[in-house]
Amino acid sequence: MKQAFILGAGLGNRLRPLTDRLPKPLVPLFHRPLAAWAMAACANAGIARFAINTHHLPTAWDGFGAENVTLFHEPFLLETGGGLKNIAPWIGEDDLLVHNGDIFSTLPLAKLIAAHEASGLPVTLALRSEGSAKHIALDPTGTRVTDIRHKLGHAHGTHVFSGIYCVSPTFLDLLPAGEKISVIPAFLELAKLGQLAAIVLDEGVWLDLGDREAYLQAHRELTLAPPIHPQAEVSPGAVIERTVIGPGAMIESGAVIRDSVIWPGCRVDGNAVLNRCIVFSPQPVSGIHQDRDL
Numbered sequence: 001m002k003q004a005f006i007l008g009a010g011l012g013n014r015l016r017p018l019t020d021r022l023p024k025p026l027v028p029l030f031h032r033p034l035a036a037w038a039m040a041a042c043a044n045a046g047i048a049r050f051a052i053n054t055h056h057l058p059t060a061w062d063g064f065g066a067e068n069v070t071l072f073h074e075p076f077l078l079e080t081g082g083g084l085k086n087i088a089p090w091i092g093e094d095d096l097l098v099h100n101g102d103i104f105s106t107l108p109l110a111k112l113i114a115a116h117e118a119s120g121l122p123v124t125l126a127l128r129s130e131g132s133a134k135h136i137a138l139d140p141t142g143t144r145v146t147d148i149r150h151k152l153g154h155a156h157g158t159h160v161f162s163g164i165y166c167v168s169p170t171f172l173d174l175l176p177a178g179e180k181i182s183v184i185p186a187f188l189e190l191a192k193l194g195q196l197a198a199i200v201l202d203e204g205v206w207l208d209l210g211d212r213e214a215y216l217q218a219h220r221e222l223t224l225a226p227p228i229h230p231q232a233e234v235s236p237g238a239v240i241e242r243t244v245i246g247p248g249a250m251i252e253s254g255a256v257i258r259d260s261v262i263w264p265g266c267r268v269d270g271n272a273v274l275n276r277c278i279v280f281s282p283q284p285v286s287g288i289h290q291d292r293d294l
Contacts, residue, residue, distance in 0.1 A: 001113045001166065002049060004042040004097040006035050009055035009074050009083055012102075014211040017293050018280050023056050024210070025101030026064070028263060030224035031246050034209060037224075038099045039065070045109035047097060051090050053083045081183040084167070085175040093169055100163030104218060106204035107164065115199040116166035119143070122174075123190060124166045124197040128206055131160035138198060145196040151188055159198075162206055212293070216276060219244045219261050229264075237270075249279075 008026075012019030018027055025035035039050055048068060054061050055074045064071075072087050084098065095116065097109065107126060116124035125145060127136055137147035137155035147154040148161075174186040190196040205222070209215050219227075220242060228234060229247040237253030245251065246264035254270030260277040262268065268279060269286035278293045279285050285294045 001045075001095045001097055001117070002047060003091070003094060004039075004047045004050050004099055005084065005087060005091075006038050006042075006050060006052045006099050006101050007080060007083065007163075008035060008061070008101040009053040009077060010101070011056050011077075012210075015102075015209075015215065018212075018215075018278060019056065021057075021280055022060050023054065023058075023101075025052075026060055027209075027215070028246055029104060029209065029215075029218060030222065030227075030244060031229050031264070032225075033064070034104060035064070035101050037104050038101060039069075041105060041107070041109060042097060042099060045097070045113060051087050052101075053078075053086070077180060079180050079182050081175045081181040081186060082179050084183065085172055085177055085179075088169075088172050091169060091172070095166060095168050097166050098164065100208075102208065102210045103163045103206070104209055104222075105162065105164065105206040107162065107201045107206055108203055109164070111201060112164065112166060112199055115143075116168075116197065119197040121190075121195050121197040122168050122171040123187065123195075124199060125187075126162040126164040127159040127198050127200045128162055129159060129200060129202050131206075133160050134158055136161050136198070139194075142200060143198060144194055145187070145191045145198050147191060148184060148188055151184075152191060159200060162201070163208070212278070216259070216261065216278070220259065232262075235270075238268075 012024035026033045050069045053072045112126045135149045135157040136159040227244045231247035232245045232249045234251045235253035238251045239256040241258040243257045243260045245262040248265040249262045250267045252270035255268045256273045263280045266279045267284040273288040276291045
């Protein structure tokens with residue numbers, strides 16, 4: 001499997017106001033866009049070409065990636081199923097890995113790909129055993145999905161869908177063209193037939209960074225890069241604790257910043273006291289703030 005589709009067209013409502021400036025997959029995590037982390041994880045599993053769908057703030061994607069990235073703009077949101085159907089000509093006759101754009105993971109994606117190729121089925125979902133949204137029910141072998149959100153009335157969920165899965169081109173036949181539709185109805189049709197495959201991947205890190213608390217938590221718990229980027233300017237008189245500061249950011253002497261994230265190019269004045277804040281605006285930040293997006 002050599003190609004992947006990064007879902008990038010969502011509105012990012014749960015992460016506003018950050019997504020008023022950037023689409024959610026371009027929000028930085030340890031100095032790199034979320035989508036770049038997703039692409040790197042896919043590349044480690046042998047993926048060589050990428051498609052990304054866009055909708056909200058599409059010009060923010062200009063220049064993203066390289067020659068192996070194709071952007072598909074959706075003037076009207078098509079949802080997960082419609083977006084996948086929309087890129088059918090690009091997919092061609094090869095299998096495809098689909099990766100949500102707001103997920104960070106170090107899951108062994110090569111195992112997912114191998115399981116999909118071995119199953120010979122149209123779709124293989126990557127699942128986790130632990131999490132707050134256990135919507136997926138499995139058969140006794142743990143390799144077939146029997147229900148999703150109890151929609152088929154077969155069983156209540158025991159596993160979490162990771163937002164990462166593999167599809168074969170035949171799956172696209174189940175998706176109507178030109179419609180705004182989720183992939184879930186098609187998944188349920190396959191589940192009825194015993195043809196929705198799954199693999200449980202509990203190794204590695206898996207984080208859904210779709211809301212503010214998860215975003216801050218990821219910067220507290222992960223160590224993906226030096227927290228203060230080498231190209232950030234932090235005055236010696238500033239107090240910085242458990243904070244990630246992006247390239248080009250400027251922190252003046254006297255500022256006190258704890259448990260926060262400062263985006264690339266942002267400025268914090270010397271009179272600022274920030275606790276659990278996310279600084280994303282190009283306007284300089286001053287004053288005392290707690291749990292604010294600035």
